[in-house]
Amino acid sequence: MTHDVMRHVAAAACCCAAALACASDLPARPQPPRNGSEFQSAEVRALQADDFANPMSLWISRGEALWKEPRGAAGKSCESCHGEAANAMKGVTARYPRWDPALKRVVNVEERIQACSEGAQGAGRFGDPSDELVGLSAYIALQSRGLPMSVSIDGPARGAFERGRSLYFTRIGQMNLACTHCHDANWGRRLYAETVSQGHPTGWPAYRNEWQHPGTLERRLRACFFGVRAELPAYGDPDMIALELYLAWRAQGLSMEAPGVRR
Amino acid sequence: MMLGRVQVPQSVKRGEAFEVRVIVQHPMETGFRRDLQGQAIPVNIVDKLACTYGGREVFRAELGTGIAANPYIAFYVVARESGPIEIAWSDDRGQEGRASALVDVA
Numbered sequence: 001m002t003h004d005v006m007r008h009v010a011a012a013a014c015c016c017a018a019a020l021a022c023a024s025d026l027p028a029r030p031q032p033p034r035n036g037s038e039f040q041s042a043e044v045r046a047l048q049a050d051d052f053a054n055p056m057s058l059w060i061s062r063g064e065a066l067w068k069e070p071r072g073a074a075g076k077s078c079e080s081c082h083g084e085a086a087n088a089m090k091g092v093t094a095r096y097p098r099w100d101p102a103l104k105r106v107v108n109v110e111e112r113i114q115a116c117s118e119g120a121q122g123a124g125r126f127g128d129p130s131d132e133l134v135g136l137s138a139y140i141a142l143q144s145r146g147l148p149m150s151v152s153i154d155g156p157a158r159g160a161f162e163r164g165r166s167l168y169f170t171r172i173g174q175m176n177l178a179c180t181h182c183h184d185a186n187w188g189r190r191l192y193a194e195t196v197s198q199g200h201p202t203g204w205p206a207y208r209n210e211w212q213h214p215g216t217l218e219r220r221l222r223a224c225f226f227g228v229r230a231e232l233p234a235y236g237d238p239d240m241i242a243l244e245l246y247l248a249w250r251a252q253g254l255s256m257e258a259p260g261v262r263r
Numbered sequence: 264m265m266l267g268r269v270q271v272p273q274s275v276k277r278g279e280a281f282e283v284r285v286i287v288q289h290p291m292e293t294g295f296r297r298d299l300q301g302q303a304i305p306v307n308i309v310d311k312l313a314c315t316y317g318g319r320e321v322f323r324a325e326l327g328t329g330i331a332a333n334p335y336i337a338f339y340v341v342a343r344e345s346g347p348i349e350i351a352w353s354d355d356r357g358q359e360g361r362a363s364a365l366v367d368v369a
Contacts, residue, residue: 052268052270052284052286053284053286053335055288055332055335057268057286058266058268058286058288058333059270059288061266062266128326184358209331212290212291212331212332212333213290213332220301
């Protein structure tokens with residue numbers, strides 16, 4: 001009996017090692033890959049493309065002002081350390097979430113902003129969610145517009161990636177659905193008035209008409225949790241960031257279109 | 264002071280109509296919604312917006328609860344002289360906001 005169990009454990013360990021070593025073992029991604037805006041109506045796409053009428057422009061102005069505003073005990077602005085956003089932040093959002101050597105964990109852009117605000121600026125954390133946080137995040141995301149998503153899942157980020165991948169395929173909530181059941185198996189089909197997308201996070205942070213407000217990817221993922229009637233994780237839960245990393249890997253090569261507009 | 268933006272073309276020809284675009288950051292709370300505790304959320308909307316061109320009023324709007332959050336308004340004005348387009352708006356709590364842009368008439 002004990003011998004049997006040991007054999008199973010050994011076999012499972014082998015499988016894990018194989019899964020880690022072999023890249024071709026990674027799940028298939030929807031083909032052809034399509035950006036989130038392609039599943040939106042013509043009106044929503046037109047609003048996203050219009051830099052003035054896109055309501056995110058208001059939050060971006062706020063984010064741009066915050067980038068230049070000296071804050072906290074240190075009296076430093078983002079610009080004092082990073083310089084001009086157009087250069088320093090180009091392509092940054094396309095590479096996030098990523099392993100942060102200083103924080104020793106995988107963080108998304110919002111968590112990285114919080115760490116800077118708390119550490120380098122000595123101004124404490126922004127509220128989450130808050131207009132300041134989403135504004136700064138959107139202003140930073142704007143600098144990556146048109147660049148391909150390219151997160152790294154190697155080295156220390158691998159653990160979070162595997163966690164995110166397992167969450168993506170795990171059924172949750174009263175509806176007993178996993179992400180994959182909508183966004184791999186049924187994308188392009190109608191769910192009430194909505195067309196199910198491939199679940200690529202290229203347009204976030206985005207203005208969502210349903211909210212009448214902008215929000216981060218994390219808030220959007222929480223809306224999916226709510227939709228399948230699952231328990232909502234806390235803001236900043238490492239599981240959510242792991243899921244964001246998996247989604248970002250899944251969207252690799254697609255061009256960033258943040259700050260987007262969604263239905 | 265509320266955040267808002269106004270956009271006009273860089274230059275316009277005398278006598279031609281040009282588009283003025285305005286966007287205002289505001290929740291436009293209808294007063295019909297309730298929060299998670301079941302308490303009514305009080306009404307809070309931008310109810311007045313006016314535009315002057317060279318000091319003369321050329322456009323005025325009264326907004327109601329049917330207007331979405333962060334209202335976007337666009338209208339046409341005939342170009343007479345170079346001068347400022349000034350937008351002023353206020354909500355039902357007396358909060359005010361302003362935005363302006365210069366029109367260059369060629």
